[in-house]
Amino acid sequence: xxxxxxxxxxxIGSESFFRNVLQRMETVYLNRNPTAKQVLELVHSAGNDRxxxxxxxxxxxxxxxxxxxSMAKVFLDFGYIQKDELRFPGKxxxxxxxxxxTVSYEEGSGVNGPLPRVFISELLVDQMSSEAQEIIRxxxxxxxxxxxxxxxxxxHGSLTWEKPLHSEFQQLARESEYAAWTLVNGYxxxxxxxxxxxxxxxxxxxxxxxxxxxxxxxxxxSEGGTLKVSPDGFLLQSSTVADSVPFExxxxxxxxVPCSYIEFAERLVLPEYKNVPDEEVKEFHRRxxxxxxxxxxxxxxxSMEQLTRNAA
Ligand code: OOG
Ligand code: NI
Numbered sequence: 155x156x157x158x159x160x161x162x163x164x165x166i167g168s169e170s171f172f173r174n175v176l177q178r179m180e181t182v183y184l185n186r187n188p189t190a191k192q193v194l195e196l197v198h199s200a201g202n203d204r205x206x207x208x209x210x211x212x213x214x215x216x217x218x219x220x221x222x223x224s225m226a227k228v229f230l231d232f233g234y235i236q237k238d239e240l241r242f243p244g245k246x247x248x249x250x251x252x253x254x255x256t257v258s259y260e261e262g263s264g265v266n267g268p269l270p271r272v273f274i275s276e277l278l279v280d281q282m283s284s285e286a287q288e289i290i291r292x293x294x295x296x297x298x299x300x301x302x303x304x305x306x307x308x309x310h311g312s313l314t315w316e317k318p319l320h321s322e323f324q325q326l327a328r329e330s331e332y333a334a335w336t337l338v339n340g341y342x343x344x345x346x347x348x349x350x351x352x353x354x355x356x357x358x359x360x361x362x363x364x365x366x367x368x369x370x371x372x373x374x375x376s377e378g379g380t381l382k383v384s385p386d387g388f389l390l391q392s393s394t395v396a397d398s399v400p401f402e403x404x405x406x407x408x409x410x411v412p413c414s415y416i417e418f419a420e421r422l423v424l425p426e427y428k429n430v431p432d433e434e435v436k437e438f439h440r441r442x443x444x445x446x447x448x449x450x451x452x453x454x455x456x457s458m459e460q461l462t463r464n465a466a
Pocket of ligand 2: 209211273345347417452
């Protein structure tokens with residue numbers, strides 16, 4: 155997709171259809187990831203009838219039409235705008251984030267609230283070893299035109315390729331945990347992010363929310379410190395460690411594999427709006443976008459190092 159291809163506003167054909175798609179993706183995610191489900195219930199029960207999502211995130215293989223564009227299509231078709239590119243040379247990844255269209259009604263909770271931003275990344279497959287490339291291309295090859303149905307696969311909770319051999323998963327995991335994750339999770343929602351500042355209770359501060367989550371027995375990603383802070387100081391993020399789920403490989407081997415996690419983001423009011431009264435502050439007054447330094451550490455929420463770490 156082209157960054158300058160601004161669609162006519164408002165481009166949404168059927169907002170309810172689009173929200174239903176998001177809801178199916180969310181349902182697949184909540185059914186697979188007990189931590190995400192429990193955390194949402196916990197925050198909800200702590201005086202937050204309404205939870206707004208800051209963003210949804212997906213991972214892809216950047217090869218044979220299976221990259222960012224395959225997952226971005228449904229969002230672009232429903233009025234999202236492609237924003238900044240982010241690069242992660244060490245992880246051989248790149249990403250784009252997408253801003254949601256304006257909608258007439260966003261007073262609901264969850265997928266019926268403000269539309270989430272979207273963060274989609276892709277593995278730069280060409281930069282991987284020939285062994286890893288062979289495995290990835292085998293499965294994107296099996297998927298074939300499956301990449302045209304990324305949103306359908308995500309909403310349905312299905313891979314667009316066959317399940318891999320255990321040895322193939324292990325080979326990828328040695329080189330890139332992102333690659334191994336994507337091989338077994340495909341287009342599944344990687345995480346949703348709770349918009350911390352939009353909560354109504356005193357959990358609307360990310361430090362208090364982090365403490366509350368940990369007090370309730372959940373493990374947060376400790377990579378680079380629990381709280382990830384952008385260089386400008388206005389984007390604060392944290393996340394749980396991913397759940398692992400039983401997976402049966404095509405050779406019959408059964409093993410737990412990393413699945414999804416849940417994230418928290420607090421966006422502070424920008425300096426130029428510091429005099430706007432609290433009750434008049436809108437999302438556009440706050441820090442927008444994403445941050446490479448934060449994201450680089452958030453990616454580690456599905457890493458073996460974080461999954462096997464003892465709680466602090
Ligand atoms: C995405 C990690 C980055 C953020 O908000 O910066 C991220 C992933 O784990 O796929 O979610
Ligand atoms: Ni995120």
